[in-house]
Amino acid sequence: MADVERETRANAAGESDIFSPVRLGALDLANRIVMAPMTRDRAGPEDEPTPIMVDYYRQRASAGLIVTEGTQPSPAGKGYWRTPGIHSEAQVEGWRAVADAVHGGGGRIVMQLMHTGRASVRANKHPDAETIAPSAILCPDKIPGPDGVPQETEMPRALETGEIAGVIGEYVTAARNARRAGIDGVELHCASGYLPMQFLSSNSNQRNDRYGGSVENRIRFVVETLEALAAAIGPGRVGFRICPGVTLNGMADADPHETYAALLKAVDGLGLAYVHLIHIPLPGQDALELVRANWSGPVIENCGLTLEKARAVLAEGKADAVSFGYAFIANPDLVERFRTGAALAKADRKSFYTGDGDDRRGYTDYPALGV
Ligand SMILES: Cc1cc2nc3c(=O)[nH]c(=O)nc-3n(C[C@H](O)[C@H](O)[C@H](O)COP(=O)(O)O)c2cc1C
Numbered sequence: 001m002a003d004v005e006r007e008t009r010a011n012a013a014g015e016s017d018i019f020s021p022v023r024l025g026a027l028d029l030a031n032r033i034v035m036a037p038m039t040r041d042r043a044g045p046e047d048e049p050t051p052i053m054v055d056y057y058r059q060r061a062s063a064g065l066i067v068t069e070g071t072q073p074s075p076a077g078k079g080y081w082r083t084p085g086i087h088s089e090a091q092v093e094g095w096r097a098v099a100d101a102v103h104g105g106g107g108r109i110v111m112q113l114m115h116t117g118r119a120s121v122r123a124n125k126h127p128d129a130e131t132i133a134p135s136a137i138l139c140p141d142k143i144p145g146p147d148g149v150p151q152e153t154e155m156p157r158a159l160e161t162g163e164i165a166g167v168i169g170e171y172v173t174a175a176r177n178a179r180r181a182g183i184d185g186v187e188l189h190c191a192s193g194y195l196p197m198q199f200l201s202s203n204s205n206q207r208n209d210r211y212g213g214s215v216e217n218r219i220r221f222v223v224e225t226l227e228a229l230a231a232a233i234g235p236g237r238v239g240f241r242i243c244p245g246v247t248l249n250g251m252a253d254a255d256p257h258e259t260y261a262a263l264l265k266a267v268d269g270l271g272l273a274y275v276h277l278i279h280i281p282l283p284g285q286d287a288l289e290l291v292r293a294n295w296s297g298p299v300i301e302n303c304g305l306t307l308e309k310a311r312a313v314l315a316e317g318k319a320d321a322v323s324f325g326y327a328f329i330a331n332p333d334l335v336e337r338f339r340t341g342a343a344l345a346k347a348d349r350k351s352f353y354t355g356d357g358d359d360r361r362g363y364t365d366y367p368a369l370g371v
Helices: 002-013 051-059 089-104 161-180 195-200 220-233 256-270 287-294 307-315 326-330 334-340
Strands: 022-024 027-029 033-035 065-067 109-113 185-189 238-242 274-278 299-302 321-324
Touching: 033 334, 051 089, 089 109, 089 161, 109 161, 161 185, 161 220, 185 220, 195 220, 195 256, 220 238, 220 256, 238 256, 256 287, 274 287, 287 299, 307 321, 321 326
Parallel strands: 033 065, 033 321, 065 109, 109 185, 185 238, 238 274, 274 299, 299 321
Antiparallel strands: 022 027
16 A cells, blocks of 8 residues: 555656546546535435436546545435435445446546534434434534525434444445445545534534543544445545534534644555545644645645646645536536636536426536537
């Protein structure tokens, strides 16, 4: 694994043009342009990927890597309306069609595993599914319900110490299911105030067992989950996403620098595929510098990038790949538009999470150039 990492760094230092191939762990990308994970709320009644989701991902297969929308590893992990899962056979079959379509277009695809923990609206989930978290502390932010109107979240039940291995086991089964479906790897969603971040942040984790209190204890859930995922599907097929200092969904960490430096150091030796950074301003230290000071593996940089900014980050050797969210919504052929210098289409925000009666609207109906 160390050889792979050295090779990736060598790529970054030398031939680092945005259109050049790169290897992230076991993932060979045709270019360094990554489609960022985006929840689009268009899954079927059993939380299964639908045929239009297959079309959507197929249209975007020229990205060097697609990270899927957040996908729940278990019914309890679902907090939003119509997000897909990867815990039933129907879901595995749906994802197989997505993976085949992306591979058919020459792309690579990893699945973002998103367990929302306490960031969860009761009406969005199966009646039997619980809302769980490290501590019984309410998520103060409202979350859209089935009608799209923001609602109060549900008070979570604090996990017993003995239950935590089971939650990690659900992630492992989900990752195995993703691989069975032909998906190339998984990305553990540790940002945006969801379950892993609820463990990391000092305000949402008030536990007094080995999963709470000290920094070493607060990072333990994420470290153990990444170790378990790596053991199950191979470290080179596992990435993770962080956003140090984000306050979304009621996050307030007393010292994000300390927390994330400790986390990155703890998992640096695992030989994981990448860390995916949502790079927002962090008082006192730049988050990308924080990553680079504590992590020697591949880095995907994200948030508010333009082609110029992305090229500069790559040219400086600060990241191995760059991801774009918003730009991929209205530009299925974003890579080609970057290559040719064509203008970018603007996405319609109203259809981010609904097609208003027609799921295809604002989803699969953005044309590629010349179509
Ligand atoms: C509609 C929409 C849905 C998103 N859903 C997710 C998600 O499921 N998981 C995640 O990690 N980030 C999610 N994000 C954040 C994006 O992955 C990305 O970090 C953000 O859009 C910033 O990148 P950009 O400036 O290139 O758009 C979402 C963003 C948008 C616009």
